[in-house]
Amino acid sequence: MSDSQWIWQCDQVIPSRPEASREVQEAILAELERLKWPEHDVFGVRLALEEALINAIKHGNHYDPAKHVQIRCGICKDLVRVEIEDQGKGFDPASVPDPTDPENLESPCGRGIMLMRSFMSRVEFNETGNRVILEKTMTPPEQASE
Amino acid sequence: MSAYRRLDVTEVGDVTVVNFRDQKIIEDLRIQELGQELFQLVEGEKRKKLVLNFATVDFLSSAALGKLITLDKKVKANNGVLKLCNIRPEIYEVFAITKLNRLFDIRRDEGDALAAF
Numbered sequence: 001m002s003d004s005q006w007i008w009q010c011d012q013v014i015p016s017r018p019e020a021s022r023e024v025q026e027a028i029l030a031e032l033e034r035l036k037w038p039e040h041d042v043f044g045v046r047l048a049l050e051e052a053l054i055n056a057i058k059h060g061n062h063y064d065p066a067k068h069v070q071i072r073c074g075i076c077k078d079l080v081r082v083e084i085e086d087q088g089k090g091f092d093p094a095s096v097p098d099p100t101d102p103e104n105l106e107s108p109c110g111r112g113i114m115l116m117r118s119f120m121s122r123v124e125f126n127e128t129g130n131r132v133i134l135e136k137t138m139t140p141p142e143q144a145s146e
Numbered sequence: 147m148s149a150y151r152r153l154d155v156t157e158v159g160d161v162t163v164v165n166f167r168d169q170k171i172i173e174d175l176r177i178q179e180l181g182q183e184l185f186q187l188v189e190g191e192k193r194k195k196l197v198l199n200f201a202t203v204d205f206l207s208s209a210a211l212g213k214l215i216t217l218d219k220k221v222k223a224n225n226g227v228l229k230l231c232n233i234r235p236e237i238y239e240v241f242a243i244t245k246l247n248r249l250f251d252i253r254r255d256e257g258d259a260l261a262a263f
Contacts (some may be wrong), residue, residue, distance in 0.1 A: 018173055018174045018175075019173060019175075022173075035226075040236060043164060045238045046205060047205070047240070048209065050172055050207045052208065054174070054209065058174070079171065091262065099244055099246060100245040105245060105246070105248070105249055106215055106218075106219065106249065108211075108212035108213070108215050108216050109208070111208040111211060111212075111214050111244050112208045114243065114244065115208055115243065117245070118243045122185070140253075142221070
Protein backbone atom coordinates (compact mmCIF):
# COMPACT_ATOMS: atom_id res chain seq x y z
CA MET A 1 0.00 0.00 0.00
CA SER A 2 1.11 3.55 -0.65
CA ASP A 3 0.96 5.33 2.72
CA SER A 4 0.16 8.73 1.27
CA GLN A 5 -3.31 7.73 0.02
CA TRP A 6 -4.74 6.78 3.39
CA ILE A 7 -6.57 8.99 5.89
CA TRP A 8 -6.24 6.27 8.53
CA GLN A 9 -4.06 3.23 8.82
CA CYS A 10 -3.24 0.47 11.22
CA ASP A 11 -0.79 -2.39 11.27
CA GLN A 12 -1.23 -4.84 14.11
CA VAL A 13 -0.19 -8.30 15.11
CA ILE A 14 -2.62 -10.24 17.28
CA PRO A 15 -2.50 -13.66 18.96
CA SER A 16 -4.62 -16.51 17.62
CA ARG A 17 -7.62 -15.84 19.86
CA PRO A 18 -10.93 -14.52 18.47
CA GLU A 19 -11.35 -11.99 21.26
CA ALA A 20 -7.95 -10.52 20.42
CA SER A 21 -9.29 -9.34 17.06
CA ARG A 22 -12.16 -7.37 18.56
CA GLU A 23 -10.29 -4.13 19.25
CA VAL A 24 -8.83 -3.71 15.77
CA GLN A 25 -12.17 -4.60 14.16
CA GLU A 26 -13.94 -1.95 16.22
CA ALA A 27 -11.26 0.62 15.40
CA ILE A 28 -11.69 0.03 11.66
CA LEU A 29 -15.49 0.19 11.87
CA ALA A 30 -15.40 3.29 14.07
CA GLU A 31 -13.33 5.07 11.44
CA LEU A 32 -15.80 4.13 8.69
CA GLU A 33 -18.65 5.44 10.82
CA ARG A 34 -16.71 8.65 11.49
CA LEU A 35 -16.39 9.08 7.73
CA LYS A 36 -20.16 8.59 7.45
CA TRP A 37 -20.03 5.41 5.42
CA PRO A 38 -23.51 3.95 4.69
CA GLU A 39 -24.81 1.55 7.34
CA HIS A 40 -25.09 -1.31 4.85
CA ASP A 41 -21.42 -0.93 3.84
CA VAL A 42 -20.31 -0.89 7.48
CA PHE A 43 -22.36 -4.02 8.14
CA GLY A 44 -20.69 -5.72 5.17
CA VAL A 45 -17.19 -4.73 6.25
CA ARG A 46 -17.91 -5.91 9.80
CA LEU A 47 -19.08 -9.28 8.48
CA ALA A 48 -16.15 -9.73 6.08
CA LEU A 49 -13.65 -8.79 8.81
CA GLU A 50 -15.22 -11.20 11.28
CA GLU A 51 -15.23 -14.05 8.77
CA ALA A 52 -11.67 -13.41 7.56
CA LEU A 53 -10.21 -13.04 11.03
CA ILE A 54 -11.94 -16.13 12.39
CA ASN A 55 -10.71 -18.05 9.32
CA ALA A 56 -7.15 -16.90 9.98
CA ILE A 57 -7.29 -17.69 13.69
CA LYS A 58 -9.27 -20.93 13.53
CA HIS A 59 -8.48 -22.53 10.16
CA GLY A 60 -5.14 -20.88 9.45
CA ASN A 61 -3.42 -20.88 12.82
CA HIS A 62 -5.60 -23.54 14.55
CA TYR A 63 -5.73 -21.29 17.65
CA ASP A 64 -2.00 -21.99 18.14
CA PRO A 65 -0.75 -19.56 20.80
CA ALA A 66 2.65 -19.64 19.13
CA LYS A 67 1.19 -18.21 15.93
CA HIS A 68 -0.13 -14.76 15.23
CA VAL A 69 -2.26 -12.92 12.70
CA GLN A 70 -1.15 -9.68 11.06
CA ILE A 71 -3.78 -7.11 10.14
CA ARG A 72 -2.94 -4.12 7.94
CA CYS A 73 -5.65 -1.65 7.13
CA GLY A 74 -5.88 1.56 5.13
CA ILE A 75 -8.94 3.76 4.88
CA CYS A 76 -9.54 6.75 2.67
CA LYS A 77 -12.77 8.65 2.01
CA ASP A 78 -14.36 6.00 -0.16
CA LEU A 79 -12.17 2.92 0.13
CA VAL A 80 -11.17 0.50 2.85
CA ARG A 81 -8.46 -2.11 2.31
CA VAL A 82 -7.56 -4.79 4.82
CA GLU A 83 -4.84 -7.39 4.55
CA ILE A 84 -5.04 -10.34 6.94
CA GLU A 85 -2.21 -12.84 7.09
CA ASP A 86 -1.90 -15.94 9.24
CA GLN A 87 1.01 -18.27 9.80
CA GLY A 88 -0.73 -21.41 8.68
CA LYS A 89 0.01 -23.71 5.75
CA GLY A 90 -2.59 -22.01 3.61
CA PHE A 91 -5.34 -23.51 1.49
CA ASP A 92 -6.91 -23.38 -1.94
CA PRO A 93 -10.00 -21.14 -1.85
CA ALA A 94 -11.25 -22.82 -5.02
CA SER A 95 -11.50 -26.10 -3.13
CA VAL A 96 -14.16 -24.78 -0.74
CA PRO A 97 -17.48 -26.35 -1.75
CA ASP A 98 -20.37 -24.11 -2.80
CA PRO A 99 -22.43 -23.74 0.39
CA THR A 100 -25.58 -23.00 -1.63
CA ASP A 101 -25.38 -26.35 -3.41
CA PRO A 102 -28.37 -28.39 -2.14
CA GLU A 103 -26.08 -31.12 -0.85
CA ASN A 104 -24.15 -28.55 1.23
CA LEU A 105 -27.04 -26.35 2.32
CA GLU A 106 -27.36 -28.03 5.71
CA SER A 107 -23.64 -28.07 6.39
CA PRO A 108 -22.95 -26.04 9.55
CA CYS A 109 -19.84 -24.38 8.07
CA GLY A 110 -18.26 -23.19 4.83
CA ARG A 111 -20.07 -19.88 4.24
CA GLY A 112 -17.43 -17.39 5.34
CA ILE A 113 -15.66 -16.85 2.02
CA MET A 114 -18.93 -16.60 0.12
CA LEU A 115 -20.13 -13.90 2.50
CA MET A 116 -16.81 -12.04 2.22
CA ARG A 117 -17.11 -12.04 -1.58
CA SER A 118 -20.76 -10.97 -1.46
CA PHE A 119 -20.26 -7.92 0.73
CA MET A 120 -16.82 -6.70 -0.36
CA SER A 121 -15.79 -5.17 -3.70
CA ARG A 122 -12.69 -7.35 -3.93
CA VAL A 123 -11.43 -10.44 -2.11
CA GLU A 124 -8.05 -11.77 -3.17
CA PHE A 125 -5.98 -14.58 -1.66
CA ASN A 126 -2.26 -15.00 -2.16
CA GLU A 127 -1.02 -18.17 -3.82
CA THR A 128 -0.42 -19.98 -0.54
CA GLY A 129 -3.84 -19.03 0.80
CA ASN A 130 -2.63 -17.63 4.11
CA ARG A 131 -3.14 -13.97 3.22
CA VAL A 132 -6.32 -12.31 2.06
CA ILE A 133 -6.93 -8.77 0.83
CA LEU A 134 -10.40 -7.37 1.42
CA GLU A 135 -11.42 -4.16 -0.29
CA LYS A 136 -14.66 -2.27 -0.16
CA THR A 137 -15.45 0.79 -2.24
CA MET A 138 -18.03 2.93 -0.54
CA THR A 139 -21.49 2.81 -2.09
CA PRO A 140 -22.32 6.27 -3.50
CA PRO A 141 -24.88 8.11 -1.35
CA GLU A 142 -27.53 8.10 -4.07
CA GLN A 143 -27.33 4.30 -4.32
CA ALA A 144 -27.06 3.76 -0.57
CA SER A 145 -30.41 5.43 0.04
CA GLU A 146 -32.26 3.18 -2.44
CA MET B 147 -32.53 -16.80 38.21
CA SER B 148 -32.66 -17.77 34.54
CA ALA B 149 -31.09 -21.04 33.57
CA TYR B 150 -29.86 -19.39 30.39
CA ARG B 151 -27.04 -16.89 29.96
CA ARG B 152 -27.47 -16.10 26.28
CA LEU B 153 -31.24 -16.47 25.89
CA ASP B 154 -34.48 -15.10 27.25
CA VAL B 155 -37.01 -17.93 27.09
CA THR B 156 -40.76 -17.46 27.45
CA GLU B 157 -43.83 -19.51 26.61
CA VAL B 158 -46.84 -18.43 24.59
CA GLY B 159 -49.26 -21.31 24.92
CA ASP B 160 -47.35 -24.39 23.84
CA VAL B 161 -44.81 -22.37 21.83
CA THR B 162 -41.41 -21.50 23.24
CA VAL B 163 -40.30 -18.00 22.24
CA VAL B 164 -36.58 -17.29 22.43
CA ASN B 165 -35.06 -13.82 22.42
CA PHE B 166 -31.30 -13.29 22.32
CA ARG B 167 -29.39 -11.37 24.97
CA ASP B 168 -26.48 -10.57 22.65
CA GLN B 169 -26.92 -7.79 20.12
CA LYS B 170 -24.03 -9.17 18.12
CA ILE B 171 -23.84 -12.95 17.84
CA ILE B 172 -20.14 -13.35 17.21
CA GLU B 173 -17.17 -14.79 19.09
CA ASP B 174 -16.61 -18.50 19.25
CA LEU B 175 -17.26 -18.87 22.96
CA ARG B 176 -20.57 -17.02 22.96
CA ILE B 177 -21.75 -18.89 19.89
CA GLN B 178 -20.80 -22.21 21.53
CA GLU B 179 -22.77 -21.26 24.66
CA LEU B 180 -25.70 -20.07 22.57
CA GLY B 181 -25.73 -23.31 20.64
CA GLN B 182 -25.63 -25.41 23.80
CA GLU B 183 -28.52 -23.47 25.32
CA LEU B 184 -30.64 -23.75 22.17
CA PHE B 185 -29.90 -27.47 21.90
CA GLN B 186 -30.80 -27.93 25.59
CA LEU B 187 -34.27 -26.53 24.86
CA VAL B 188 -34.86 -29.18 22.23
CA GLU B 189 -32.89 -32.20 23.40
CA GLY B 190 -33.02 -31.64 27.14
CA GLU B 191 -36.39 -29.98 27.67
CA LYS B 192 -38.06 -31.61 24.63
CA ARG B 193 -39.66 -28.38 23.46
CA LYS B 194 -41.27 -29.00 20.10
CA LYS B 195 -42.49 -25.59 18.96
CA LEU B 196 -39.85 -22.90 18.86
CA VAL B 197 -39.80 -19.29 17.70
CA LEU B 198 -36.43 -17.53 17.58
CA ASN B 199 -37.03 -13.78 17.76
CA PHE B 200 -34.11 -11.77 16.36
CA ALA B 201 -35.49 -8.34 17.30
CA THR B 202 -32.50 -7.55 19.51
CA VAL B 203 -29.87 -8.90 17.09
CA ASP B 204 -28.15 -6.49 14.77
CA PHE B 205 -25.31 -8.73 13.63
CA LEU B 206 -24.39 -12.37 13.39
CA SER B 207 -21.56 -14.33 11.79
CA SER B 208 -21.62 -17.49 9.71
CA ALA B 209 -20.69 -19.52 12.78
CA ALA B 210 -24.02 -18.50 14.31
CA LEU B 211 -25.77 -19.64 11.13
CA GLY B 212 -24.10 -23.00 11.63
CA LYS B 213 -25.65 -23.34 15.08
CA LEU B 214 -29.08 -22.47 13.69
CA ILE B 215 -28.72 -25.18 11.04
CA THR B 216 -27.77 -27.74 13.67
CA LEU B 217 -30.69 -26.59 15.83
CA ASP B 218 -33.06 -27.01 12.89
CA LYS B 219 -31.86 -30.60 12.41
CA LYS B 220 -32.39 -31.36 16.09
CA VAL B 221 -35.88 -29.82 16.06
CA LYS B 222 -36.84 -31.89 13.03
CA ALA B 223 -35.38 -35.04 14.56
CA ASN B 224 -37.60 -34.35 17.55
CA ASN B 225 -40.65 -33.94 15.24
CA GLY B 226 -40.78 -30.28 16.17
CA VAL B 227 -41.21 -27.01 14.29
CA LEU B 228 -38.84 -24.02 14.25
CA LYS B 229 -39.63 -20.52 13.04
CA LEU B 230 -37.49 -17.39 12.93
CA CYS B 231 -38.81 -13.82 13.08
CA ASN B 232 -37.92 -10.12 13.30
CA ILE B 233 -34.78 -10.51 11.23
CA ARG B 234 -33.45 -7.11 10.19
CA PRO B 235 -32.88 -6.57 6.44
CA GLU B 236 -29.06 -6.86 6.45
CA ILE B 237 -29.21 -10.15 8.33
CA TYR B 238 -31.99 -11.40 6.07
CA GLU B 239 -29.64 -10.60 3.18
CA VAL B 240 -27.11 -13.00 4.74
CA PHE B 241 -29.78 -15.72 4.85
CA ALA B 242 -30.73 -14.99 1.24
CA ILE B 243 -27.15 -14.98 -0.08
CA THR B 244 -26.50 -18.33 1.56
CA LYS B 245 -29.95 -19.59 0.46
CA LEU B 246 -30.77 -20.40 4.07
CA ASN B 247 -34.00 -18.47 3.64
CA ARG B 248 -35.15 -21.64 1.85
CA LEU B 249 -34.20 -23.86 4.77
CA PHE B 250 -35.72 -21.81 7.55
CA ASP B 251 -39.31 -20.64 7.98
CA ILE B 252 -38.74 -16.89 8.43
CA ARG B 253 -41.67 -14.69 9.48
CA ARG B 254 -41.95 -10.93 9.69
CA ASP B 255 -42.64 -10.69 13.40
CA GLU B 256 -43.48 -12.76 16.48
CA GLY B 257 -47.22 -12.48 15.90
CA ASP B 258 -46.88 -13.85 12.39
CA ALA B 259 -44.64 -16.65 13.61
CA LEU B 260 -47.02 -17.70 16.40
CA ALA B 261 -50.03 -17.55 14.08
CA ALA B 262 -48.27 -19.88 11.66
CA PHE B 263 -48.27 -22.88 14.02
